[in-house]
Amino acid sequence: MHSPRSIRQEFFQKWIMGLQKCRTLKKNMTILERKKAIKLSADLAMASTRNQTTRWSQALIANACTDDDNNNFTLHILDSTQCERLRSKFCSLSSMACSRKRMRSRKILKRSRSSSSVVRVKRSVDQKVVMANSIAKRLVKKRTSMLKSLVPGGEFMNDDMSLIEETLDYIEALRAQVDVMRCFASASS
Amino acid sequence: MTVLERQRARMEWQQEQQLQQHHQQQQSNFFGSGFNGVLPMQAHVGQAQNFQGLMMGGESALGEAVTKPDPGLENGWPDLGKFEIPRMGFESVSGAASGLDMNSAISRTSSGPPSVVAAAAAQEAKGKESNLSEKISATGRESSKKRKADKVQNHKVVAEDDNKKDKRMKACADEGDSKVTEQTSTTTHNNRETSADTSKENSKASEVQKLDYIHVRARRGQATDSHSLAERVSRFMKTFFQVSRFTCCNDQYIMHFKISAWQFGFIIVFSALCRSGERKISERMKYLQDLVPGCNKITGKAGMLDEIINYVQSLQQQVEFLSMKLATVNPRLDFNIDDIFTKEVFPACTPSFPAIGMSSNMTNPAYLHFDPAQQMVSCCGLDMGINLPDMGLRRTTSAPVSIPETFLDAACFNQIQPSATWEADLQNIYNVALGQGRLTSFPSQQFTGPIEGSNLKMEM
Numbered sequence: 001m002h003s004p005r006s007i008r009q010e011f012f013q014k015w016i017m018g019l020q021k022c023r024t025l026k027k028n029m030t031i032l033e034r035k036k037a038i039k040l041s042a043d044l045a046m047a048s049t050r051n052q053t054t055r056w057s058q059a060l061i062a063n064a065c066t067d068d069d070n071n072n073f074t075l076h077i078l079d080s081t082q083c084e085r086l087r088s089k090f091c092s093l094s095s096m097a098c099s100r101k102r103m104r105s106r107k108i109l110k111r112s113r114s115s116s117s118v119v120r121v122k123r124s125v126d127q128k129v130v131m132a133n134s135i136a137k138r139l140v141k142k143r144t145s146m147l148k149s150l151v152p153g154g155e156f157m158n159d160d161m162s163l164i165e166e167t168l169d170y171i172e173a174l175r176a177q178v179d180v181m182r183c184f185a186s187a188s189s
Numbered sequence: 190m191t192v193l194e195r196q197r198a199r200m201e202w203q204q205e206q207q208l209q210q211h212h213q214q215q216q217s218n219f220f221g222s223g224f225n226g227v228l229p230m231q232a233h234v235g236q237a238q239n240f241q242g243l244m245m246g247g248e249s250a251l252g253e254a255v256t257k258p259d260p261g262l263e264n265g266w267p268d269l270g271k272f273e274i275p276r277m278g279f280e281s282v283s284g285a286a287s288g289l290d291m292n293s294a295i296s297r298t299s300s301g302p303p304s305v306v307a308a309a310a311a312q313e314a315k316g317k318e319s320n321l322s323e324k325i326s327a328t329g330r331e332s333s334k335k336r337k338a339d340k341v342q343n344h345k346v347v348a349e350d351d352n353k354k355d356k357r358m359k360a361c362a363d364e365g366d367s368k369v370t371e372q373t374s375t376t377t378h379n380n381r382e383t384s385a386d387t388s389k390e391n392s393k394a395s396e397v398q399k400l401d402y403i404h405v406r407a408r409r410g411q412a413t414d415s416h417s418l419a420e421r422v423s424r425f426m427k428t429f430f431q432v433s434r435f436t437c438c439n440d441q442y443i444m445h446f447k448i449s450a451w452q453f454g455f456i457i458v459f460s461a462l463c464r465s466g467e468r469k470i471s472e473r474m475k476y477l478q479d480l481v482p483g484c485n486k487i488t489g490k491a492g493m494l495d496e497i498i499n500y501v502q503s504l505q506q507q508v509e510f511l512s513m514k515l516a517t518v519n520p521r522l523d524f525n526i527d528d529i530f531t532k533e534v535f536p537a538c539t540p541s542f543p544a545i546g547m548s549s550n551m552t553n554p555a556y557l558h559f560d561p562a563q564q565m566v567s568c569c570g571l572d573m574g575i576n577l578p579d580m581g582l583r584r585t586t587s588a589p590v591s592i593p594e595t596f597l598d599a600a601c602f603n604q605i606q607p608s609a610t611w612e613a614d615l616q617n618i619y620n621v622a623l624g625q626g627r628l629t630s631f632p633s634q635q636f637t638g639p640i641e642g643s644n645l646k647m648e649m
Binding site for chain 2: 031032034035036038039042043136139140143144146147150151160161164165167168170171172174175177178181182184185188
């Protein structure tokens, strides 16, 4: 396991390298372009510190590759071969997830049917409880889907376990990123 | 004589003991009509009990006391009865229990007590972890030393059966000892039969009744989780057994159905497996709680997810903001890297270094992140916050290693470890602060006092 210090150093080195590449690519940029370049390079650096080991980093790089605006930046920052590889991987992953989703929706349909019959059988006292349970379930489900949308590549994490693990890792990386960027900003201003 | 036979012999001896005690108590009518006597169990059921002893062994001091033939049992017996009383309400649901003759009823309450203990422990767990360890040791340690040998034998027995299962079960038992914080739901099994041969006096008791309960409890938050033990067990029961009656109270499922001995054992194994999976998830959630500040006090999955979402969002927004700031500051993406790099390697030191914030952060890690604006300002506070994942990771590595025998040591270790890392980090910061002080005319003298002070605090 990396110590947080070494993660930060690695991230910083990669970020600086990416920034330099960005600078060589285009001379005169607007402020928004600059901002985008900085953010992109920071994200890519963050992802590449955890490359190939976590799904969120793969998804982050692949998203950057597929996005048209960022494409040339990304290709410039990363090796093109690596980018291609990741993109193909990501595409296969997403297609797999789609098929899985379809299956799951069928399952849900089935379950909802069966559960409705069960509910009918139960007495009125239980129905309240069932209602409360379903409400709580819905709340949790809503939040889980929201978290999935926040974590890159989260749509493809089907079970709670992997989602939680990835979130854990992602939060850590984000913290390192924010920390380094803040210090960088305070130092360069 | 194999281990199993020895176990059986012991069981018989224990049954005799319990019979005697039972008669005494019947004389004094100590427990009133609600009390269910304990009578000899069948051999298969005894085996099942062995399984269960293994499963629940971690959590139950008293449950073990039932399987363990011990002279101390006489002392322990009234306690068991005391624990038994609160559960009478559930048993009387069937309506068949209390009316039966005491002699003819076989009641098996192997893991009733741990549910009580675990519930109490879970409540405590919300507060303080250190307290919890003491609590566990207080409740669970009493008999654990005595039954160590028994436990080992149990393991052996299972090893003959199935190697893979044994491993998992061992893990379960160990976890049970080491982690009660995750122990939020317990399965309690009641197995009650009336045996025909002991019915000399009553015609009522002579009719053979079989009423078995699987009694699954879940806390309110867990009932919503589709991965939770209660949900899974109930799903499993619905599909695989003929559930004659299934009631779902506020936070517990009570099911009534008939099972045989092997089914009983199977259910126990199944529930243990479920629990290990559930425990994994809840462990991860716990690390997340450690990682995300302000999450410690929130119970319930929805609230925790809320907090995590907020945190991730705030971090992402910070990245946006900072990249914007950098873009405005550097018009040509031209960073003076040589100058910055020396500073960046040790991002801990900036001139506004509040040592007070640090110490309060130690006592209350949640404090920083409720106030993102302040976080923007105080850079070093963030650094302290970032040390938290380090602690969390350390705990992940040390938790599975801790075996039940060294649990207390492990608890101490956990307590000490963070402080050690703190100390190291502080030392680091301190050194850097000194080094940096030379560069930026930074008044280093000023900070040595507070830092050492907080350091001492941490070691306490």
